[in-house]
Amino acid sequence: MDHFLSEDQQAIVDLAKQISREMVIPKRVHYDETEEYPLDIVETLAKSDFFALFVPEEYGGLGGGCYDIVLALEQIGYGCVGIATAYAASALGAYPIIIGGSEELKQKYLPKVATGELRAAFGLTESNAGSDAGGIQTTAVLDGDEWVLNGTKQWITNGGQAHIYTIIAITDPHKGARGASMFIVEADDPGFSCGPKEKKMGIRCSATTELIMKDCRIPKDRLVGRRGTGFITVMKTLDKSRPGIASLGVGLAQAALDEAASYAKVRHQFGKPIIAFQAVQHMLADMAIETESARTLLYAAARHIDAHPKDMSKVSAMCKVKATDVAMKVAIDAVQVLAGYGFMREYPVEKMMRDAKILQIYEGTNQIQRNVIGQELNKEYTK
């Protein structure tokens, strides 16, 4: 389908597609099997300005809109969701600074994020605080000119690979939602360390670790926004990042559909290619319908967000749910179309199926997304 992209957007798509085809796809099996962080690809993306894309122009970026970022991520996700996650996690980690950071913090960090010199990570989740961010136990206490952080973050993407971490910690335990604040921790700050890399089902090359803060002391001015605004920053960050996850879903679904359809063209059974059988055709048709629906909703949501940046929660949640549920279903069906071959690691669809699952979980489970949508509906119909 022609989505009437601008010349500039088409150029971004073509470039992301080229890198995906020439670098990501040839290396994805290697990175899946070795579980190594895809540093060379991340650096290539940086050199080609993909980190600048999500940084505002005044801080050395390209100031790309949600739509631009979504288009780029879709193509990289088409190649490998694990590698795309390693890239996207820097955007997620930098968003709190872009959203709530002081001019000084923005000047200090964002230009280097834009060049890829600094990679970022976002530290929210803890063992007792997943979907319920209210359970956060990491604390930050002001001691003279320094904040002292204590606590452990769990399953943090880019852990050990990022140079800066945006971390939410409780500063005023009795103030509830207004008792949390956002901080920037640098990888070499005293008292900060990362745990071993987790062993995951999918997106294996993306680095996932604990972040451990033991009397981690950071300068006072690393507080992002005002004290007590941490949760608001988190919500705005996730609103901004969810369409990115949706685009990984659309990319993965398209890749799975392409694999399934091209296999069905060449695989012969009972004397004809299996794409000639209606049972297969209908599966492929459903995969195509769902993939294009997800993409169309995603693009529409991205355009809406670019036009109405203050009204993004609902559409951002909607496209995330739709696209990632579609990615899971299409990947499962792609394995079914390839059948025995699909189950073998020689073909890429089993990896796609493993990778798809995380999309329904991270950056807010699809159940939480539905809560967000439900609450927004509740608000709308109260008027």
Added chain:
Amino acid sequence: MNIVVCIKQVPDAKDVRLDPETNTLSRDGVKSVINPYDRHAMEEGVRLKEEFGGRVTVVSMGPPQAKAILQEAISCGADDAILVSDRAFAGSDTLATTYTLSQAIKKTGGVDLVLCGKQATDGDTAQVGPGLAVRLDMAYVTCVKKINTVTDKVVVLERMMDDGYDEVEVDLPALLTVVKEVNTPRFPSIRGLRKARAYDIPSYTAADIGADPAQLGLGGSPTQVVRVWPPEPKGNRTMLEGSVDEIAEKLAEIFHESSIG
């Protein structure tokens, strides 16, 4: 450091197929691309500019369609691009080509380093680099696989030889032809693509470069192609069949005979 990189548009070898019936080149849907070696020359130019400052100008001699590869060069970090294009250049052999390119490069002035790919994959002559250096009265080194150090007077580099490699020091200005081992070419950047879209590539004609018409095109080319034909097709192949042991025995026999034959 002012660097000129010469690039050529060639048919993409991936797409070139021999039509099995007519045994002629089937060029249906064949894309035109930057000569693969020239990509490495481009990358080396941009890399040296990033390290030592200066400008990179890419020059291509070819039909108007060759603007596409110059645009691509801009998107990959070149500062300027020049197309050298005139029907009067048609039929140029390497001698006429080096004359034409040298006239265009002289017009840009003040060049410290000229970089070329080792050879172009359509002609495979590897003659334009050395010939161009002679025309520009520059020292040159071919098949450079690594540039070690660059000062304002000399470049120290490694050139591939058939039996190993030589470490060579060459005075500037110089022309170098590179092999693919020299670097890994980068992808375009988003900024580069935007710059390339806005960049209006100048096209020099024979008159613009002050060329002597007698030295251009077919008339300026001492060599003449007198006949072009498809190569003899390979004779029938023999497929070896049988058990692994039987095949191995036959292969050992073939290896023995062919290697001494």
Added chain:
Amino acid sequence: MAPNRTVINMLIIDNDACIGCGLCEDNCPFDAIHVEEGKAVVGDECTLCGTCVDHCEVGAITIEKEEVAGIDLDAWSGVWVYAEYRNGRIAPVTHELLGIGTDLAAKRGVKLAAVLLCESAGDVPAELIASGADLVYTVEDTALKDFTDDAYGNALEDLALKYKPEIILAGATAIGRSFIPRVATTLGTGLTADCTNLEIGDDGHLHQTRPAFGGNIMATIMCPNHRPQMSTVRPMVMQANEPDASRSGEVISESVDPARLVSRCRVVKSVYSEGSQVNLSEADVVVSGGRGLENAEGFRLVEDLADLLGGAVGATRAAVDADWITYPHQVGQTGKTVASKLYVACGISGAIQHVIGMKSSETIVAINRDEKAAIFDVADYGVVGDVFEILPAVIDKLKNR
């Protein structure tokens, strides 16, 4: 300013004569001529190769060119071979050049000379004479100890201007392909690269044949109005003469103005490869491996077989990119071109970029588990099978021989 004179070289199509039959379009190797609205139209891709002119049955196509005032061709006489000498060894292609040079000189009724540029000639001239040279011109100078384009180019240029040979041949080696273009440019004459066939035509000119487009087409090239006629010749293609120590010949020691031997580049050191790093383009046997070897360990099988056959190891780009072996072993479009007696392709699919570099080998054996692999199209012997079964078995057989 350009002189006020116009030379137009173009393809002229006579629209009245053209019948729009499309023969030109079908035969154009460059896809440059098309029939539009019943008439042939030529595009910018045209290289004026003249194929369409030959194929046009109604004589509607001509190439218009201004005849260049020719030089006095008769002032140039004799066939020269550049004798490549490096690291104490005559490059094998030199003997092959003397082989074909003997035929060309006989046909022209002239002498065959070898030109040797080096620090110290020693017994080399005698070897060159035994291989067919009637004359050996030597330039011995410490400035020629290492190969540099300036010194070697100036020396050969000066000798050529002094003696005026009609033909100069050199090997299409790293050295030959580097400095011979320089000499051709300074002499203002034509040079044909990487020739695979040379003969004297009935017109007395040298007809030089070479592959183009990665070997997808062959072209015969002449240099009718300029002298010398210069070619670099692909190693392993021409037949050397049987060395004859009883042959006699003349050795002429030449000296070149020292100022002409000053080079703008200096060789700091030469590093020579050894063992399986042997020069691929000179190897009689090349055993190559591709993606089908699966990993660096699998690739050892290729090296083992090459060792047993006394051959060199080649590789596809995929194998080099995967770091199983270094770039100097890469065969193909962006690697080396080989023309071995035996080429064994193991686990190689036969992408055109690879095939370009090896298809002129004499006997090609391909082993691949995919019966549809393109490599079988260029093979003389094919084995559809698992390299991990076949190679160890062959290695075993060879060891027991």
